[in-house]
Structure formats: C-alpha cells, structure tokens
Amino acid sequence: MNIAKVIVDVPASSINQTFDYYIPERFQEILENGMRVIVPFGPRKIMGFVVGRVSESSFKRLKEIVEVLDLTPVLTNELLDLGKWVANETLSLSITALQAMLPQVLKAQYEKELIRMTDAELPEPFETLFAGRDVISFDEFAGSTVSYYQLQKVIQEGDISIEYLVKSKITKKYVTKIAASRPAHLLEEALLDLSPSAKKQKQLLRFFIENETSIEQKKLLQLVNTTTSTVKALMDKGLLETKREEVFRNPYNDAEIERTNPLTLTEEQQIAINPINEAIDSQYHDVFLLHGVTGSGKTEIYLQAIQNVINKGKEAIVLVPEISLTPQMVKRFKGRFGANVAVMHSALSAGEKFDEWRKIQRKEVQVVVGARSAVFAPFENLGIIIIDEEHETTYKQEDQPRYHARDVSIHRGEYHQCPVILGSATPTLESYARASKGVYKLATLNKRTNDKPMPKVDIVDMREELHAGNRTMFSRKLKESIELCIERGEQVVLLLNRRGYSTFVMCRDCGHVKECPHCDIALTYHKNSNQLKCHYCSHEESMPSACPECQSKLIRYFGTGTQRVEEAITQLIPEARVLRMDVDTTRRKGSHEKILKQFVDRKADILLGTQMIAKGLDFENVTLVGVLTADSMLHLPDFRSSEKTFQLLTQVSGRAGRHELTGEVIVQTYTPEHYSIVLASEYNFNDFYNKEMNTRRIFQYPPYFYLALITISHKNRVKVIQTSQQIAQLLMRQLQQDTVVLGPTPSPIPRIKDRYRYQCMIKYRNEPDLRVYIRKIVEQFADEVRKDDLLITVDMQPYHLM
Ligand code: ADP
Ligand code: ZN
Ligand code: ZN
Numbered sequence: 001m002n003i004a005k006v007i008v009d010v011p012a013s014s015i016n017q018t019f020d021y022y023i024p025e026r027f028q029e030i031l032e033n034g035m036r037v038i039v040p041f042g043p044r045k046i047m048g049f050v051v052g053r054v055s056e057s058s059f060k061r062l063k064e065i066v067e068v069l070d071l072t073p074v075l076t077n078e079l080l081d082l083g084k085w086v087a088n089e090t091l092s093l094s095i096t097a098l099q100a101m102l103p104q105v106l107k108a109q110y111e112k113e114l115i116r117m118t119d120a121e122l123p124e125p126f127e128t129l130f131a132g133r134d135v136i137s138f139d140e141f142a143g144s145t146v147s148y149y150q151l152q153k154v155i156q157e158g159d160i161s162i163e164y165l166v167k168s169k170i171t172k173k174y175v176t177k178i179a180a181s182r183p184a185h186l187l188e189e190a191l192l193d194l195s196p197s198a199k200k201q202k203q204l205l206r207f208f209i210e211n212e213t214s215i216e217q218k219k220l221l222q223l224v225n226t227t228t229s230t231v232k233a234l235m236d237k238g239l240l241e242t243k244r245e246e247v248f249r250n251p252y253n254d255a256e257i258e259r260t261n262p263l264t265l266t267e268e269q270q271i272a273i274n275p276i277n278e279a280i281d282s283q284y285h286d287v288f289l290l291h292g293v294t295g296s297g298k299t300e301i302y303l304q305a306i307q308n309v310i311n312k313g314k315e316a317i318v319l320v321p322e323i324s325l326t327p328q329m330v331k332r333f334k335g336r337f338g339a340n341v342a343v344m345h346s347a348l349s350a351g352e353k354f355d356e357w358r359k360i361q362r363k364e365v366q367v368v369v370g371a372r373s374a375v376f377a378p379f380e381n382l383g384i385i386i387i388d389e390e391h392e393t394t395y396k397q398e399d400q401p402r403y404h405a406r407d408v409s410i411h412r413g414e415y416h417q418c419p420v421i422l423g424s425a426t427p428t429l430e431s432y433a434r435a436s437k438g439v440y441k442l443a444t445l446n447k448r449t450n451d452k453p454m455p456k457v458d459i460v461d462m463r464e465e466l467h468a469g470n471r472t473m474f475s476r477k478l479k480e481s482i483e484l485c486i487e488r489g490e491q492v493v494l495l496l497n498r499r500g501y502s503t504f505v506m507c508r509d510c511g512h513v514k515e516c517p518h519c520d521i522a523l524t525y526h527k528n529s530n531q532l533k534c535h536y537c538s539h540e541e542s543m544p545s546a547c548p549e550c551q552s553k554l555i556r557y558f559g560t561g562t563q564r565v566e567e568a569i570t571q572l573i574p575e576a577r578v579l580r581m582d583v584d585t586t587r588r589k590g591s592h593e594k595i596l597k598q599f600v601d602r603k604a605d606i607l608l609g610t611q612m613i614a615k616g617l618d619f620e621n622v623t624l625v626g627v628l629t630a631d632s633m634l635h636l637p638d639f640r641s642s643e644k645t646f647q648l649l650t651q652v653s654g655r656a657g658r659h660e661l662t663g664e665v666i667v668q669t670y671t672p673e674h675y676s677i678v679l680a681s682e683y684n685f686n687d688f689y690n691k692e693m694n695t696r697r698i699f700q701y702p703p704y705f706y707l708a709l710i711t712i713s714h715k716n717r718v719k720v721i722q723t724s725q726q727i728a729q730l731l732m733r734q735l736q737q738d739t740v741v742l743g744p745t746p747s748p749i750p751r752i753k754d755r756y757r758y759q760c761m762i763k764y765r766n767e768p769d770l771r772v773y774i775r776k777i778v779e780q781f782a783d784e785v786r787k788d789d790l791l792i793t794v795d796m797q798p799y800h801l802m
C-alpha cells in the first residue's frame with residue numbers, strides 16, 4: 001500500500017477526482033487518511049488531503065509525496081466521506097468541502113515549530129536535534145535524518161508538541177510547572193536530611209508533601225517567597241522536576257462561571273425530552289422538532305439530553321446562530337458542563353479557534369457549542385446534535401460549499417445513529433411541514449417555565465400618526481411608553497428592522513407598496529435609473545410620482561439608519577441614555593460584549609439596534625420592546641419575507657418581561673393588517689403557518705417546491721445574457737413537466753464589481769438527477785470559465801436570492 005490517493009488543492013479539478021502519489025519510505029509508517037500532504041502538481045507544489053492508500057495505480061510514473069503536514073490526521077474517515085457528500089450535494093469541489101471543515105489555521109500553510117514539552121531527557125535522536133533548545137523549527141527536523149515515525153511516537157508520548165506559528169499567537173502558551181518527582185514519604189525522609197539552614201528548601205518540600213499536585217513555578221515562588229535557585233537545588237537532589245504545560249488561550253474563564261444543576265423538568269418538558277432520551281438510549285437516529293415559545297425551557301431540555309449523552313461517554317454538538325452566541329449563552333453550557341465544553345465563535349482569533357478545535361480533536365471535551373461550521377466538529381462518537389433557533393438563515397453558508405448545517409447534521413446523525421434536535425419558537429415552514437407529515441417528530445412547549453404570559457403586543461398604525469401630524473419616526477404611544485419606562489428605572493430595547501431599507505417604495509399615506517403584477521413580490525427601487533424592477537420575472541416600470549392607490553404624492557423609497565434614529569431619540573427624549581448596536585459599533589472584537597455589559601450594568605436606558613439585538617438576549621430589567629418599522633422586511637424581493645418578519649417580531653417580543661417585571665411590546669407599522677404582523681402580535685404560529693403554506697403552495701415555493709439558483713456573471717453583459725439563455729434552454733430540455741425554470745433574469749444585484757449577473761431559478765418537485773444535469777451543463781462551459789473569466793455558481797436550496 002505505498003500509493004496514496006490525494007485530493008489536491010486545485011480549484012479547477014473536477015469533483016471527487018483523486019490523484020495518485022508514491023509514498024516515500026520515510027512516510028510509509030506514519031501516513032494515514034485525513035492527513036495533509038504537499039505534492040508536486042505540474043510545475044507547482046500544492047497541498048492535498050490523503051483519502052486512501054492502495055498498492056496499485058492505473059497511472060504510470062507517479063510522483064512522490066514531498067512532505068507530510070500533519071502527524072495526526074486532521075480529518076476522520078467519517079469527515080472525509082462527509083466532504084464527498086457535501087461536495088456532491090452543493091455541487092462544489094471536494095477540496096472546498098474538506099477545507100470548510102477545518103479551522104482557518106489549517107487552511108493556510110503556516111510555519112511549524114517543534115516544542116519540547118518536558119525538561120526530562122528526550123529520547124535520542126531528539127536530544128541531539130534540540131541541542132539544548134526548547135523550540136526548533138519544523139524545517140530543521142525535516143532536514144535531519146530523524147524519521148517521521150520517531151517524531152510521531154514522541155508526539156504521542158507528549159514529550160514534543162507541534163505548533164503552528166499563527167500570527168495572533170502573542171499570548172503566552174506554555175508555563176513551567178514544578179512537581180515532586182518522589183512520593184510524599186520519600187520527600188519527608190529527604191526533609192530530615194536537609195541542613196537546618198536550608199529553610200526555604202524545607203518550605204518548598206513541605207508544600208509538596210502537603211499538596212500532591214504540580215504547581216506553576218511562578219506561583220510557587222510567590223507562595224514560598226523564594227527564587228529559582230532553591231527550586232534548582234531540590235531538582236539537583238532529584239526531589240523536584242519541572243514540566244512544561246500548554247495553557248490554552250481560553251477566552252472564557254471557566255473558573256468564574258458558576259456551576260448549575262439540572263432543574264426538575266416541567267410536565268411539558270418531560271414529555272418533550274422522553275422520546276429524545278429514548279433515541280439516545282437505544283441509539284437510533286430521528287429528527288425532533290422542538291417548537292417552544294421563548295422562555296419555555298428548550299435550553300434546559302438540550303442541557304439534560306446532553307447530560308444523558310455525556311453519561312454514555314458520547315459527544316454533543318450544539319449549533320447556535322452566530323449572533324446569539326453571546327457570553328450569556330456560552331455561560332449556560334459552561335455552567336452545566338464546565339471545561340468539558342469547547343466554544344467555536346467567529347469573534348475568536350484564529351489561534352483561539354484552533355485551540356478550541358484541538359480540544360475536540362484530542363478528546364479533551366465532549367461538548368462543542370458553536371456557529372454553523374461547528375457541525376464539522378471532529379467528534380467520533382456523537383450522541384446528539386442540537387440546532388437552536390433552527391429557522392436562522394445563518395445556518396446556510398453563502399459561499400462554496402453552500403451547505404445547510406441542518407442537512408449536514410441530519411447526515412451525521414444518520415451516520416452516528418443519534419438524534420438531531422431542531423429547536424425554535426418560530427420553526428421554518430420547511431421543518432414544520434416535515435414535522436406535520438411525521439418525517440420529523442414534533443414536540444411542543446406551550447408555556448413559559450415561569451408561567452408568565454408572553455408580553456402583550458400593541459400594533460401602532462404609522463399612517464394614522466402621519467395623519468395626526470406626527471412626522472417623526474416615533475409614534476406618540478411609543479414615545480410615551482419609553483418615557484414611562486425610563487421613569488420607572490426600567491430599560492428599553494428598540495429594534496430598527498433595517499434589512500432591506502431603501503429598496504422598496506411605499507406610500508406614506510395609505511401604506512401601498514408597489515408590487516410586480518406577475519409575481520406578488522415587491523418591486524425594488526433602482527436609484528440609478530429611478531426605476532422599479534422585479535427580480536423574479538424581469539418586469540420593470542418607472543418610479544411613479546403619485547401613489548396609484550390614493551394619488552398621494554408621499555410615495556417614496558425608504559432609507560434610514562440606526563445613527564439617524566439615535567439622533568432622533570436624543571432630540572425627542574433628551575434625558576434618555578442610548579446605546580447603539582449595529583454593524584458599525586460592533587466591528588471591533590469584543591465590542592458586542594462590551595455594549596451588552598454596559599446595558600446589563602444599566603449604564604443606558606435604551607439599547608437601539610438592528611436584528612442582532614433580537615436574538616438570545618435575556619435582560620432582567622427590560623420591560624419595553626419597540627419595533628420602529630415592522631414592514632421594512634416585508635416587501636423585500638424574497639418569498640420568505642413574511643416568514644422572516646413573523647420570526648423577527650416573535651423573537652424580539654420574547655426579549656421583554658422574561659423575569660419578574662411584566663413586559664410590553666410596541667410594533668410600529670404602515671401595514672398593521674398584514675397577517676405576519678397581526679399573527680406575530682398574537683403569538684399565533686399555527687395560523688401563520690397555515691396561511692403562509694397556502695401562499696407557498698399557490699406560488700410554488702418551498703416547502704412545496706425545491707429551488708436551485710444558477711447565477712452567471714461576466715464583465716460582458718451580452719455574454720452573460722447569451723450564456724444564461726443557453727443554460728436555461730439546456731435545462732428545460734432535461735427537466736420534468738412540472739418543473740419551472742424562471743429566467744434568465746438579471747440578478748437582484750445586477751452588477752457587482754463590474755460583473756454583470758443573470759440568474760435562472762429552477763423550481764422543482766422531483767428531479768432526482770438534477771445535480772447531474774446541472775453539473776454536465778456547467779461543464780460545457782468549463783473552457784470559458786477557465787480562459788474567459790466566466791463565472792457560474794449554483795446554489796441548491798438558496799436562502800439568499802441576491
Ligand atoms: P428557551 O430556551 O425555550 O428560551 P430556557 O431554557 O432559556 O428557555 O428557559 C427559560 C428560563 O426558565 C430559564 O431561566 C431557565 O433557567 C428556566 N427554566 C427552564 N426549565 C425550567 C424548569 N424545569 N424549572 C424551572 N425553571 C426552568
Ligand atoms: Zn397611497
Ligand atoms: Zn415579477
């Protein structure tokens with residue numbers, strides 16, 4: 001078996017293709033699947049993943065592997081297979097799928113170092129190689145006669161460690177620890193032998209007689225108030241030894257987090273958790289949809305199911321949306337499972353992320369809590385996968401590979417024969433439909449654990465405000481409630497639903513929104529041409545000067561930002577202290593946490609922000625939640641806009657009155673009669689679901705139809721149009737009768753970076769070979785893609801229609 005199958009890092013190689021390479025003698029004993037290697041490819045040397053070993057190849061004159069990058073595989077066999085599956089599902093390259101599973105640090109080629117982990121003598125030939133140094137470069141090892149096999153052994157023994165020189169690695173990573181090298185009774189004997197004048201030495205020895213553990217040298221010296229020479233003297237007598245230990249860059253201080261105990265479950269929770277535990281106990285795969293209002297105790301169910309998994313010696317993955325991966329959320333998991341939890345969060349530095357990943361790889365933790373990519377955690381014995389807030393679109397990756405974490409979770413759940421839990425107060429229509437059909441198991445939590453009712457939601461019609469002469473962005477009701485709230489010493493959360501601003505056109509008098517006559521979707525205003533366009537069927541018209549419904553001249557596109565709102569509040573309620581949280585104020589690492597902390601510490605009365613404040617936050621003192629314009633998302637050119645509005649309003653309402661104080665929610669809108677606003681204010685998920693499902697059925701959208709979006713872009717507009725038309729024709733020839741191909745039409749953002757973009761949307765019910773067709777069609781353009789900078793991207797089940 002001296003030939004390796006390697007997936008190489010060449011973006012143009014076709015899917016699933018591997019290349020064969022000879023394994024030179026020096027790597028034969030150590031090379032395993034899932035290791036990264038450097039191989040010659042044409043004139044270059046590139047990185048690749050070993051995915052198999054064989055003894056024969058159908059190719060002659062194989063080249064040799066040049067270098068091995070890992071001495072421990074970075075991908076398990078399961079993940080290698082998963083990579084193949086992801087590549088196939090998302091129509092991306094295998095190499096891209098494999099890279100997506102690894103922390104950033106492993107994606108680039110970093111300099112490596114070998115670090116001595118012990119002060120005891122290293123086995124030869126390493127003592128000679130290190131020649132008295134603590135750190136040597138990996139290249140020095142590679143250039144020596146020492147074998148990779150020998151190195152792998154000492155690494156496994158823990159005497160030497162490989163480090164990647166990550167730029168952010170400024171924090172100190174190793175500490176020297178002192179430990180006794182003899183058992184206590186021998187230390188006591190030695191104590192008697194010491195001369196009476198060696199007071200400090202005696203003190204040191206007593207410390208180790210009384211405390212058996214090892215201790216950081218610095219701390220020990222402080223404790224006993226002595227210097228290294230005392231330690232040295234005892235080391236020379238063979239009584240003490242030093243050991244170097246890795247300190248993980250731990251962004252969360254585990255010691256400071258108070259430990260919690262499992263709560264006695266309510267009846268509803270018990271009914272929900274039983275079948276989950278049953279699946280864990282009997283080791284079978286099932287998907288559970290946990291539908292529970294905010295505060296109904298979903299997280300407690302996750303925690304107790306995970307405990308069951310841990311008790312069985314297995315592992316758990318918990319996915320949470322990036323923006324709700326707040327310290328509050330992390331605390332709940334660390335509070336229950338302590339240092340047994342790794343956290344994967346985009347705000348961590350590359351080095352910190354790598355540390356967390358390595359805890360998983362080294363089996364030092366059994367739980368990972370993380371954003372989307374944590375679904376690829378290299379656990380080998382999974383007992384549960386949990387996706388909290390399963391409706392969040394951040395679970396879909398928007399670059400290649402365009403995978404959805406939910407699909408990947410279910411795939412891994414099948415492999416490991418373990419349950420997958422999808423939790424949400426507002427499940428996606430896709431998931432709820434599956435649960436209704438029995439494909440997923442549904443568990444519902446109707447009550448908040450504290451028996452508090454959900455806060456009452458007041459809808460304020462902003463058209464009436466206007467008619468009453470109020471032209472500010474605050475209704476009289478909201479202004480008054482804010483003032484009262486601040487007077488009571490309580491706090492306010494204000495949501496500016498900014499997504500989609502300045503794109504749609506609405507009449508401020510009657511709330512009329514210009515929609516496409518063919519698609520029932522809001523037209524998008526194009527400022528450059530002063531035109532309204534439909535992104536689904538290419539309908540366009542010019543911007544009207546008066547409202548077609550009521551002839552009012554107050555028809556205009558919308559545009560405002562948090563900054564302007566902040567100014568407006570300060571004018572309106574000068575005494576209010578406002579904290580603003582949006583992309584601008586949270587760009588710096590840690591600023592998100594800082595703002596939240598200031599708010600919790602009551603340094604401000606109002607927290608004003610965009611979507612990011614709606615999620616997972618739990619403030620005791622917040623009794624008023626205001627939504628400035630609930631409609632702004634409603635008219636986006638996206639068939640999910642009603643669903644997203646419903647979800648957002650429900651989520652943000654859940655922020656008020658979670659504790660002793662009763663909460664109030666005020667929703668300002670120009671379309672108070674819209675069902676997603678009315679039903680969200682009643683917390684009526686079921687009616688919303690039925691109504692929205694009906695719309696989706698009529699307009700042939702998910703979950704009734706699947707979608708595939710093909711986007712074509714090039715600098716030359718004519719070429720884009722021609723290619724798009726060819727692709728659409730080729731598709732239509734292959735597809736079933738009831739499949740719809742929309743387009744080609746210009747993409748909602750028709751030009752990015754001087755490239756024109758067109759798209760074809762495929763709506764289908766049953767096309768088992770669709771991926772094969774699309775791949776074949778795309779391959780027909782391979783030459784132009786390579787030579788002429790044509791770009792064709794395919795997004796299966798797109799969430800982002802831009
Ligand atoms: P969700 O995740 O559905 O929003 P949580 O799990 O955060 O709900 O629960 C809301 C609050 O209720 C939390 O403060 C939690 O500690 C508490 N809680 C959850 N389950 C119970 C229980 N069985 N008994 C008492 N309090 C509970
Ligand atoms: Zn009007
Ligand atoms: Zn249209």
